[in-house]
Amino acid sequence: MTDKQRHSWVSIRDSIREMILNSTYGPGDKLPRDEEFAAQFGCARSTVHRAMRDLAQSGLVERRRKGGTTVRRDPVTRATLNIPITRLEVEQKGSTYGYQLIRQSVQPTSPAIMANFALPEARPMLRVEALHLADSRPYIFEDRWICLETVPEITSVDLTRESANEWLVRNRPYSRCDLRLYARPGSANDSEILQSKPGDALFVMERTTWIGEAPITSLSAVAHPGYQLFTQG
Amino acid sequence: MTDKQRHSWVSIRDSIREMILNSTYGPGDKLPRDEEFAAQFGCARSTVHRAMRDLAQSGLVERRRKGGTTVRRDPVTRATLNIPITRLEVEQKGSTYGYQLIRQSVQPTSPAIMANFALPEARPMLRVEALHLADSRPYIFEDRWICLETVPEITSVDLTRESANEWLVRNRPYSRCDLRLYARPGSANDSEILQSKPGDALFVMERTTWIGEAPITSLSAVAHPGYQLFTQG
DNA sequence: TACATTAATATGTAGCTACATAATAATGTC
DNA sequence: GACATTATTATGTAGCTACATATTAATGTA
The missing domain is CATH 3.40.1410.10 (Chorismate lyase-like)
Incomplete structure (x- = not known):
């Protein structure tokens, strides 16, 4: 039963994060290619890509061309400081x-x-x-x-x-x-x-x-x- | 002579930032719509959108649906801290x-x-x-x-x-x-x-x-x- | 074997369309 | 005029295609 509802990149991101959280993919593991995730979730690769970019920016995963996406072994806490005038x-x-x-x-x-x-x-x-x-x-x-x-x-x-x-x-x-x-x-x-x-x-x-x-x-x-x-x- | 070379969102972002820098658009000013910028630069709206998202995230501009994009009156310094294990x-x-x-x-x-x-x-x-x-x-x-x-x-x-x-x-x-x-x-x-x-x-x-x-x-x-x-x- | 060349591959980006969403502006009704 | 309703508008997102780029894997050659 292919779900034809649209998936937001936020929900895709949360799903992938959840999988990393519950050890479906552990530290150092290689994640499936974006295309595979897209097929799995029933969404476009661009949506997975957006989700992945966010996960990479937050420091949870690392992405490299051809190398694929891996769960960071050494997660970092990334915090944004706002320094106003x-x-x-x-x-x-x-x-x-x-x-x-x-x-x-x-x-x-x-x-x-x-x-x-x-x-x-x-x-x-x-x-x-x-x-x-x-x-x-x-x-x-x-x-x-x-x-x-x-x-x-x-x-x-x-x-x-x-x-x-x-x-x-x-x-x-x-x-x-x-x-x-x-x-x-x-x-x-x-x-x-x-x-x-x-x-x-x-x-x-x-x-x-x-x-x-x-x-x-x-x-x-x-x-x-x-x-x-x-x-x- | 319409330039048919592809524009990267990074260069678009830098161009817009440069305009804000050199006071083409000052603090509080409303920027043109994404579409207008796209026409001006000869690129797709999505490219301008990407550039704008980056500028918004870095704290230089503010975007609101229907409200458009404005140069922040009170720019903030945004810095990302990396706190490792x-x-x-x-x-x-x-x-x-x-x-x-x-x-x-x-x-x-x-x-x-x-x-x-x-x-x-x-x-x-x-x-x-x-x-x-x-x-x-x-x-x-x-x-x-x-x-x-x-x-x-x-x-x-x-x-x-x-x-x-x-x-x-x-x-x-x-x-x-x-x-x-x-x-x-x-x-x-x-x-x-x-x-x-x-x-x-x-x-x-x-x-x-x-x-x-x-x-x-x-x-x-x-x-x-x-x-x-x-x-x- | 060593090294250079080429192919394969996963992510990255640009461009397009279509539609969603939020916020404002315009309009109608009392 | 006050307030609810509706249209308008600019950004936000999803999906698609095509191509760029970096990097690894495979191959060929001395």
Whole structure:
């Protein structure tokens, strides 16, 4: 009795995931070809393909041309982080956003920033240190380097009024973003800026972006004690 | 001269992104319909659709049926975190993996864990405290709660030999995963287990997973001082 | 046997059609 | 004018065909 109802790729995906879950296909096993699954489910290969692409993206299976599809031996947890503009993050929590430029100057790239960009030699960059506030309390301190060759217009932006964070995100989409997250103890300098106590544990987000091969910006954002980063399911 | 060469959805996506980048379409603007773009580029609507889906997923545009496609006013940085099994993470760094069960006992759900699962009432859970080691040094300490109703088989697993982390990830795929990341100062207890100094800043990853509506596990993983979490671009 | 060449194969992509779905706009009725 | 009903519209999905691409397997040759 061939079922003639249409099958959504979501239901196909769930069926295949279920089979992997209940060990019909175990870790390392090769799955049937898309065409076979299509025949089995009574749907088109394109529908199976869509389902498979999703399973591959979520890290459950691996696909290789000619090699076929295999269940990953070492499943990974893949989570998508949503990092909004800081102002919006603050406002969404119902707080009043504040912004404060601390320092800005043109400098040659520091070794650490060169490493972030994987640059072989130093380039002129604008270094901007600024503080984001929530209800007048320090929220996130950012130490940002902006590549002047890639973003020359930044010099004509009044960074005392508009944060570089916001200007860049609105005016300079990027094609690649590297992220690094870690914790570090607050220094004396942190204490002063973030009004934290020395010895507080601070959450640090380092972000480096490119457009094509050209470096845009690299920054380290240090959050106030108690800050938490969530996934948006 | 209509170009009859085939256009890949990647190149279409890049073209549209480029237009958004160079302000042909600004934040909040409505983009042309897929069909119009297709005519403009000389490709099929499905190709534009594929490109648009990618742009929507990366957070640059928003799509709504009938409403059309608009450039997001508040672009977000979307980054995908890859959280592998701890053993593999350690081995991939070239270190020798070690594992040590510290405690395990059946307990009613603690209020904090109930909140993570959004459970209205307590359920019997297996609480497992274990330490992952890299080259015999503490790497990550995990305090895990496993729902016995959803995963009854866990009671027959010898958790002194195999980590719950590994058993679950191999045997219990999840459909939903919530993640929370933050920093906290090390306590005296942490110092003992992680061999950290009191006052060290510790990186904490809290992870809660479900299969369908059923809770699987909720854990807090505390990493050794110096631990960093990366995105895999 | 060793190595280069060729064939086979499973996934990946582009293009088309047809229809589904959600959200807005237009319309009708009281 | 207020509200329910209906049409319109842009995206979303399913199915099909054809071809591209990467990789393995098979084959041929020295």
